[in-house]
Amino acid sequence: MRVATIATQDDFDGWRLEARELACAGVPAGEVTWRVGDEFGDLLASAGGAAPAVAGVMPFSVPRPFLDLARAAIRHSDPERFGLLYSMLLRLRAMPLLIQDQTDPLLRRIEAMAKEVRRDIHKMRAFLRFREVGEGEQRGFVAWFEPTHHIVRANAAFFIDRFASMRWSILTPELSLHWDGETLREAPGAQRADAPDGDPLEETWKTYYASIFNPARVKIGAMLKEMPRKYWKNMPETALVSSLIAGAQARESAMVATSRENLGGNVAGSWEALREEAMGCTRCPLYKDATQTVFGEGPLDARLMFVGEQPGDQEDIAGKPFIGPAGQMFDRALAQAGLDRARSYVTNAVKHFKYEQRGKRRIHSKPNAGEIQACRWWYGQERELIRPAVTVALGATAARQMLGKAVTISGARGIAHRLEDGSEGWATIHPSFLLRIHERDEADAEFGRFVEDLKRVKDRLTALA
Amino acid sequence: MAQLDTREKLAILADAAKYDASCASSGTAKRSSRDGKGLGSTDGGMGICHAYAPDGRCISLLKILLTNSCIFDCHYCINRKSSNVRRARFTVDEVVQLTLAFYRRNYIEGLFLSSGIIRSSDYTMEQIVEVARRLREDHQFRGYIHLKTIPDADPELVHQAGLYADRLSINVELPTASGLKRLAPEKSGVRIEGAMGDLKGAIEDGQDARKHYRSAPKFAPAGQSTQMIVGADSANDAEIIGSASRLYDQFRLRRVYYSAFSPIPDASTILPLKRPPLIREHRLYQSDWMMRFYGFAAHEVTAAAGDDGMLPLDMDPKLAWALKFRGVFPVDINRAPKEMLLRVPGLGTKAVAAILSSRRTHALRLGDVARLAVSLKKIRPFIVAADWRPVALADCVFPLLEAKSTAQLELFAA
Numbered sequence: 001m002r003v004a005t006i007a008t009q010d011d012f013d014g015w016r017l018e019a020r021e022l023a024c025a026g027v028p029a030g031e032v033t034w035r036v037g038d039e040f041g042d043l044l045a046s047a048g049g050a051a052p053a054v055a056g057v058m059p060f061s062v063p064r065p066f067l068d069l070a071r072a073a074i075r076h077s078d079p080e081r082f083g084l085l086y087s088m089l090l091r092l093r094a095m096p097l098l099i100q101d102q103t104d105p106l107l108r109r110i111e112a113m114a115k116e117v118r119r120d121i122h123k124m125r126a127f128l129r130f131r132e133v134g135e136g137e138q139r140g141f142v143a144w145f146e147p148t149h150h151i152v153r154a155n156a157a158f159f160i161d162r163f164a165s166m167r168w169s170i171l172t173p174e175l176s177l178h179w180d181g182e183t184l185r186e187a188p189g190a191q192r193a194d195a196p197d198g199d200p201l202e203e204t205w206k207t208y209y210a211s212i213f214n215p216a217r218v219k220i221g222a223m224l225k226e227m228p229r230k231y232w233k234n235m236p237e238t239a240l241v242s243s244l245i246a247g248a249q250a251r252e253s254a255m256v257a258t259s260r261e262n263l264g265g266n267v268a269g270s271w272e273a274l275r276e277e278a279m280g281c282t283r284c285p286l287y288k289d290a291t292q293t294v295f296g297e298g299p300l301d302a303r304l305m306f307v308g309e310q311p312g313d314q315e316d317i318a319g320k321p322f323i324g325p326a327g328q329m330f331d332r333a334l335a336q337a338g339l340d341r342a343r344s345y346v347t348n349a350v351k352h353f354k355y356e357q358r359g360k361r362r363i364h365s366k367p368n369a370g371e372i373q374a375c376r377w378w379y380g381q382e383r384e385l386i387r388p389a390v391t392v393a394l395g396a397t398a399a400r401q402m403l404g405k406a407v408t409i410s411g412a413r414g415i416a417h418r419l420e421d422g423s424e425g426w427a428t429i430h431p432s433f434l435l436r437i438h439e440r441d442e443a444d445a446e447f448g449r450f451v452e453d454l455k456r457v458k459d460r461l462t463a464l465a
Numbered sequence: 466m467a468q469l470d471t472r473e474k475l476a477i478l479a480d481a482a483k484y485d486a487s488c489a490s491s492g493t494a495k496r497s498s499r500d501g502k503g504l505g506s507t508d509g510g511m512g513i514c515h516a517y518a519p520d521g522r523c524i525s526l527l528k529i530l531l532t533n534s535c536i537f538d539c540h541y542c543i544n545r546k547s548s549n550v551r552r553a554r555f556t557v558d559e560v561v562q563l564t565l566a567f568y569r570r571n572y573i574e575g576l577f578l579s580s581g582i583i584r585s586s587d588y589t590m591e592q593i594v595e596v597a598r599r600l601r602e603d604h605q606f607r608g609y610i611h612l613k614t615i616p617d618a619d620p621e622l623v624h625q626a627g628l629y630a631d632r633l634s635i636n637v638e639l640p641t642a643s644g645l646k647r648l649a650p651e652k653s654g655v656r657i658e659g660a661m662g663d664l665k666g667a668i669e670d671g672q673d674a675r676k677h678y679r680s681a682p683k684f685a686p687a688g689q690s691t692q693m694i695v696g697a698d699s700a701n702d703a704e705i706i707g708s709a710s711r712l713y714d715q716f717r718l719r720r721v722y723y724s725a726f727s728p729i730p731d732a733s734t735i736l737p738l739k740r741p742p743l744i745r746e747h748r749l750y751q752s753d754w755m756m757r758f759y760g761f762a763a764h765e766v767t768a769a770a771g772d773d774g775m776l777p778l779d780m781d782p783k784l785a786w787a788l789k790f791r792g793v794f795p796v797d798i799n800r801a802p803k804e805m806l807l808r809v810p811g812l813g814t815k816a817v818a819a820i821l822s823s824r825r826t827h828a829l830r831l832g833d834v835a836r837l838a839v840s841l842k843k844i845r846p847f848i849v850a851a852d853w854r855p856v857a858l859a860d861c862v863f864p865l866l867e868a869k870s871t872a873q874l875e876l877f878a879a
Contacts, residue, residue, distance in 0.1 A: 097825075097826055098826070100823060101822075101826040101827065102823045102836075103823050103829065103832075105836075108836060125513055126516075127515070127516070129571055129572070130570045131570070132569075132570070141569065141570070143571070158508075161506045162498065162505060162506040163498075163571075165498055165504055181501065201566055201570060204471070204472050204475060204563075204566075205570070205572050207472050207475050208475055208479050208527065209516065209518065211475065211476045211477075211479035211480040211483070212479045212482065212483050213520055214484070214518075214520045214522075215520075217520040217521070217522075217725070217743060218521075219519075219520055219743070220519055222520075222522075223519050223520075226514065226517050226521075227516065227517040235516065237516055238516075241519055244518075245519050248519065274647075276646075277647045277699060278699070281699055282704070283699055283701050283774065284773050370773040373773060373775075374701070374774075377699050378699070
């Protein structure tokens with residue numbers, strides 16, 4: 001058994017010399033025990049520089065990517081790393097191409113180590129927190145950090161580059177670094193108690209952390225993925241996380257509630273602007289063949305909202321809802337039920353006319369699920385502004401828009417539906433259905449049922465007032 | 466009004482800045498303060514996220530507004546003139562001192578400064594530039610600075626901003642002109658794009674000058690970016706992707722950020738009041754990656770959208786594209802060119818690089834692919850390996866859907 005000794009946990013150059021010597025002597029990987037001496041290397045002396053050639057050892061070459069990989073992997077905390085790297089080195093000597101085969105289990109294991117080390121290096125740069133000590137000439141900064149791997153030396157240059165004009169110390173369990181503004185000194189590991197407890201600025205930093213967080217977008221998984229809990233104990237701001245998450249739901253509801261209450265007295269302006277924008281809507285392909293968008297109309301303080309299916313041939317040309325034959329049927333039924341159309345807001349589930357051209361006539365064609373969904377954008381905002389106490393869906397398309405799911409009129413008719421905003425919704429037939437019945441008696445009976453539905457709505461309006 | 470102290474101002478002015486999605490500190494020139502003068506460094510690479518908030522967002526820069534008072538009245542903005550939000554204003558020096566103090570403690574990579582518009586666009590831009598000037602010249606600050614640029618400000622001021630900042634950004638705000646007209650009546654799409662065009666010119670002139678003279682000043686070395694609000698106007702995904710792609714091409718933007726419209730306190734009544742469409746925002750970002758890293762053209766990405774121009778919410782747009790264009794698959798892992806491998810759902814850029822490298826040494830079997838990629842389940846239906854051919858694609862796709870579909874699909878549209 002051969003014992004190979006290297007100076008420190010992250011002594012790459014020492015490992016390289018030893019490994020080269022062993023490889024030249026043909027020692028198989030299984031016959032080497034790797035040991036780390038506990039002496040302190042002088043950082044600047046051991047960093048970089050070519051290793052002196054050892055007498056009797058012929059240098060040989062390995063692919064450069066392996067050296068970069070080994071330089072990172074050697075800092076891993078896994079005690080087997082020296083041996084694994086040595087096995088890899090022997091295999092690469094025999095077959096340099098192996099470095100390209102990332103399906104090789106040993107290479108993958110080493111790659112994974114190197115990746116964990118790089119991540120740890122990055123997280124130290126990110127999550128290390130300095131605390132100020134002393135004043136005036138004596139001012140300095142001290143950080144306590146607990147890395148997972150042997151990465152402190154590897155990060156020294158980064159902190160010098162960034163904070164060269166400050167005096168600072170980085171204390172970790174294995175090794176400490178002290179920078180006096182000109183030179184770097186290494187010292188043995190420290191304990192948490194050696195570092196200061198806090199910094200007056202931390203409260204300000206926590207204020208920032210709490211304010212920049214948006215309670216409407218909680219994504220805890222995303223936070224934990226990038227900021228694992230093992231780093232939390234040395235970061236002042238993480239103390240706030242649980243209370244921020246707990247309060248988020250309440251804050252978000254409050255945000256929405258405030259906005260709902262403060263209508264700002266500008267409903268008319270908002271509705272005008274909304275209608276104006278809808279005129280140029282291209283959310284679904286129906287705009288291409290239709291004459292124009294037919295938006296809802298009626299008083300903006302209406303307590304009753306009617307939702308039809310879509311504009312028809314005449315509505316498309318006039319730009320108003322419910323003025324064609326079905327609209328006239330609708331007016332007649334409203335009058336019989338004692339409801340005033342002028343006091344309700346009338347709109348359609350889909351705001352462009354969908355049709356098939358047959359000769360000179362444009363024949364109505366039913367909007368599909370995608371078109372209804374696309375138009376939900378406008379319908380939802382109309383509701384937001386009008387806030388009707390009762391909504392009546394005329395026909396299956398309208399019911400689908402109102403309830404957000406497909407229903408049959410026979411199933412949904414005659415019962416009160418609770419809508420998303422807490423108000424009441426009713427479903428009934430579309431007046432055009434009455435136009436398609438050829439039997440006189442049946443048509444009269446269905447018209448009567450329709451009027452009954454409308455009367456019930458009128459009663460509900462009174463009851464809810 | 467009582468004077469607010471710096472911490473109270475910070476609470477108000479950071480809160481006001483949280484609707485800006487960008488916090489990147491990446492892609493600028495390499496700098497350090499190794500000479501012992503000044504403070505800070507940039508690595509020229511990815512930038513560092515110093516913390517993460519519970520909203521999953523990275524905190525890399527001190528992201529604040531100089532003031533949240535504003536003479537404009539944009540409906541989607543919490544700081545608009547008609548909002549009842551508490552107002553505050555930092556002095557230039559407060560921002561400078563706060564940035565330096567946070568930086569010394571390793572809380573941040575630098576500063577992201579934006580502002581509501583007070584008095585005039587020029588006055589506001591002057592104040593923003595003054596913060597950057599003091600940091601760079603009086604304190605030799607070498608960390609990252611991102612400045613929000615005001616489209617109507619004097620080009621000379623914008624030019625100065627570019628000399629101090631790593632990155633400049635101008636928000637296009639809304640993906641459609643009609644949305645902008647309705648929600649930000651005082652802003653003009655033409656002016657915003659004009660300002661972006663000017664920036665593009667200045668950035669390119671700067672790069673050009675440095676080719677001839679090493680000492681020429683750097684102008685916004687990390688380029689320019691912009692932000693679009695998603696879910697506040699009626700634009701569908703296809704329109705948004707189209708707008709973004711045009712902006713990338715026309716103005717050489719480094720990034721187009723999407724910000725799902727959040728319900729904001731005291732919001733304007735013109736806006737939809739609902740939870741921000743976070744999944745939709747995520748899908749848009751995925752479509753952005755498809756264009757930036759996977760070699761898809763904008764029209765190919767929009768081909769993955771449905772008839773209503775929306776990307777499916779229950780799957781990644783790359784998968785949606787693959788399902789729509791099944792004829793392209795399966796792709797032979799051992800023979801296909803890089804650009805085809807990049808189109809396989811579930812294969813990222815790293816996995817593709819590993820496949821290209823490994824297949825030089827031997828023919829890859831399914832087990833090899835499993836070791837190189839994150840999840841084999843996702844990839845298997847779309848590839849051929851040395852020991853594997855997929856059966857009909859349809860059998861394998863249903864287990865791939867991620868989220869529960871938010872809209873019921875139906876066979877017979879009612």
